[in-house]
Amino acid sequence: MMMLCASLGASHATRAPQRSRRTRGSGPSSLVMGRGAIARSADHPTRGPDARPAVVAPPPLRRLRVPCRAGLSVGGPTDGLPVSPAGSPPSSPRCSVETTDFLVLGSGIAGLSYALAVAEHGSVAVVTKAAADDGCTRYAQGGICAVLDPRDSVAAHVHDTMVAGAWLNCPEAVAAVCSEGPALVLGLARLGAEFTRAAVPAGRGRDGGPGGARAASASPIPPLHLTREGGHSARRVVHAADATGAEIERALLARARAHPAITFHEHRVGADLVLGELPGGGRACLGADTLDALTGRRTRFLALSTMLATGGAGQLYPVTTNPGVATGDGMAMAARAGAPLEGLEFVQFHPTALVAGEPAAADGRAFLISEAVRGEGGRLLNAAGERFMARYDAARMELAPRDVVARAIHAEMAAAGADHVLLDVRHLGRPAIEAHFPTIAARCAAMGLDMAAAPLPVAPAQHYMCGGVRAGLGGETALPGLWAAGEVASSGLHGANRLASNSLLEGLVFAARAVAPSAAHAARAAAGAAPALAELREEFLSAGRRARAAEAERAARDGPAVAAEADSAAERDAAATRRRLRALMWRCAGIVRREADMREGLEEVAALRAEADAGVAATARPGRAALELRNLAAVGEGVLRAALARRESRGGHYCVDFPEAEGAGPGAAAGERVPRGRPA
Ligand SMILES: Cc1cc2nc3c(=O)[nH]c(=O)nc-3n(C[C@H](O)[C@H](O)[C@H](O)COP(=O)(O)OP(=O)(O)OC[C@H]3O[C@@H](n4cnc5c(N)ncnc54)[C@H](O)[C@@H]3O)c2cc1C
Structure with a gap:
């Protein structure tokens, strides 16, 4: 069964090998008949009980039976514009539209664990900016928290998390993560993540030695070694030696790539969220526009539910542990679409x-x-x-x-x-x-x-953004149809600062929590979404036609070489401006902040942001550097505004002009959410 038609033949899309074989030869006509990804996979040999993802497996929701409209079933060779229409430069990329039930932006722990679970409810497109394993998850070393030692307790984990967060955490979010985390971490082990095991002294059976995860001994999982990190009152960090994230990413990716309902689209940069009107439901997120970083092709992904799992914004600073993909894209996209950000001052x-x-x-x-x-x-x-x-x-x-x-x-x-x-x-x-x-x-x-x-x-070095897109206990954002999990989100778990090894866990827990509500939303939206989706498709394709016409005109006027040089000059300018922005952020919103510096920095960053916005607006086809600069500048401005608004020092925000925390302590601030930073 499926909700919406999944499209075929996407460029750079990679699917499970078995599925590719099965769909070979199928084309748009099969979509018209309503044979989308899930329908096709119903008898798929890999979809037996053993192939089910073990991370999170809520009971399947009611399957949707939406008649598939030919008009929505676009993508592949027949959609969009001809590859090389007369008059346009042969290299000029075309644009296309893909439809899916669930769109996942990002393929770290949050995106992949969500994709695996929600794939039980419909077709899933995982759109990710670089190679699928490129993101912070892969670089995580220390581990992932889980209360697994009988000498430890959920209450102790909650307390440690609140202390690290300077009591600005959302207690419900903390309780949810600390109590639901252990089962999900063990689920990762069942899924195939090879965590370091506890040494089992002779005669001790499977209970493990000190620091061993005895709770695991009742399951087929061998006792796991638990290490300890700063801020933790007990050994509760599950790890795979010192390359935990790489192992988790490997295990999740292997499962997701093999899942017949999941399609991967690598090297696709999410540029903006797509908004549309649903009957009776008002404005909702219905997917995202993307740029193929390798070919320049634009694709609009239309979806009933969209999960934002694009990670953090470490590239805002010149010294960071984050990889190049961490440019705050999801935060900025959400803010532009009207979903507020919060807690950005807590870096x-x-x-x-x-x-x-x-x-x-x-x-x-x-x-x-x-x-x-x-x-x-x-x-x-x-x-x-x-x-x-x-x-x-x-x-x-x-x-x-x-x-x-x-x-x-x-x-x-x-x-x-x-x-x-x-x-x-x-x-x-x-x-x-x-x-x-x-x-x-x-x-x-x-x-x-x-x-x-x-x-x-x-x-x-800059390491983690505690704030992000404001999200509720089910990962819901202020924008219907949009969910957020992982570092891109502000779930309320971290408060003013993150406890070590809590972020992988946060991604895992909120991705799982988002499955049921996002699937339910998709089920509701499917009934009336077709007209809005058809309109959004047409709007995108005709904008693409206009852009190509403008490009052809420019190339005819200036010559293709001049046009290409102008594009690469714009990308070089964006890279240079990014360096200025990063230096400003380090000086004005670094480890120790001063009000005067922040004010000065805000003025400059706001100007850079305006410049970056104008740069994108002026270009029919902005490149990756220009899109990232726009996002970094927006998040940078948000960080400075939020930091200036906080008249105290707390957690990840320290200002010499207000060195004390206001009413710090469990009594004073417990229960408050992080006050909203001004939307970027
Ligand atoms: C060096 C290092 C060590 C760490 N160690 C630990 C640790 O031991 N324990 C712990 O709990 N946490 C650790 N962290 C933090 C943790 O790794 C991250 O917070 C967590 O992995 C974030 O997961 P995520 O799924 O939200 O995002 P990520 O894993 O960062 O994934 C984000 C994904 O989004 C994609 N993306 C970004 N922008 C776009 C776009 N515009 N369009 C499409 N896709 C996009 C990226 O390509 C990537 O696939 C560490 C972080 C680093 C950098």
Whole structure:
């Protein structure tokens, strides 16, 4: 069964191999007959019980029976415009429309786990900006939280999360994540994620040793090793050595790629959300417009429910642990579509990114030295060799929350005029270091650093956006039809700062929570969506025709070479402006902020934003750099506005002019949501 017609023949789309074989030879005519992805897969050999995703499996909702209209079944060779109409440059890309029941923007932990679960309810298009595994998830090292040790408790995890969040968290969101998380993390293991197992001493059966996840012993999953990180009062971090995210991404991706209802569209940059009117329901999100980063082709994805899982905005800063895809696109798209953002002032700076000797990654990504290194006993030393955390947080030392440690390092660096402090793990011994941190040790070794022999040079780097698109307990945003999960969202879990290893978990839990409401919304919307979708299709295709005509005219007037040069000059300008923006953000909205700097920064960033908006508006076919700049500038402006509005210091926002937290503590602020940042 299906809700809406899934289209065929998308360029750069990759599907499960079995499904491709089965659909070979089918074409638009089969869609007219209503044989979409789910209908086709009903007898698919991989859809037996064993093939079902184990991450989240809510009971299937009522299947939808929407007559498929030929007019909606576009995509592939017959849609849009001819490849090379007379008069247009042969390289000029055409545009197309794809229809799907569920659109997922992003393929990290949030997007993939949602896609796997919602695929039980209809066809799913996963649209992702680069290669499917490129995102923060893949780089996560330390682990994912789950209360699995009987000596630990959900209440303790809740408390630690609230303390790290400076009591600005949404208690319901925290309770949901901490209590629902363990089952979902074990679900990841069942799905195939190979987490590090607890050592099982002889004679102890499957219960595991200290730190082992005994709760898992009742299931077929072997006891998992649990590590500890800053801010946690217990060992509760499930990990795959020091490359947890890569393992989770691998396992999810393998399942999603094999799922017959899921289609992948890689190297597609979501540019803007598509809005339309549903009968009786008012304005709703009905998909997204995208740019193929490889060919320049524009595709409008029309969908009944859209999940925003585009991750964070680390590229807003010149020093970040985030990969190049983290440009705040989802946040900016949502804000432009009218879904408010909140909590943007709470930017988490990770205390320990590697500094010396590192060749700068092309996307400016700094290599992270995981929190788990301090969790296992790593010590921070200043230039004088002093273990300085004793002066900042004597009780928690190196395991104080990240904002505390990052500011302490910042102060030590400033006092010494140094660009780093030292992280010393020599006392752990080479065997323990290499067993627990093989990826980090290997990366350091590749740079000529032996972490078992000498302390590592480290400094803070932007790491995580605690704020984002305001989302409710089911991942719903203010815009009907739009859900948000993972780092793009502000679920209320993190409050003013994120507890280590809570973000992978947040993505997993809210993706699962969004399945039932988004499927129910799709079921309701399907009944009356056809006219709106047909209109949106026509609107997009005729805009594409106009753009091509304008391009052809420009090429005829200026010559194709001049037109192409103008386009690449626009992209180069966008890249240069991005560098200015990042420098401004580091200076004005960094680890330690000053009101005067923020005011000055806001003025400049607002001007950059206007410039970036104008740049996109002036171009019929803006490229990826221009689209990303527009988004980064919008989020940057949002960060500064929210930071200026907060007349206190709290969590990830520290302003020297207002150094105290207002009414900090459980009594004063518990229960409040993060006050909304001004929509970007
Ligand atoms: C180095 C590092 C280490 C970390 N370690 C940990 C850890 O140990 N534990 C923990 O809990 N958290 C950790 N985090 C944070 C955590 O990895 C992220 O917050 C989490 O993975 C976010 O998942 P996500 O699915 O929301 O987004 P991501 O995994 O970032 O995925 C976002 C996806 O959206 C796509 N995308 C972006 N823009 C667009 C667009 N315009 N159109 C289409 N697609 C788009 C991207 O290509 C990507 O596929 C770490 C982060 C980093 C950078």
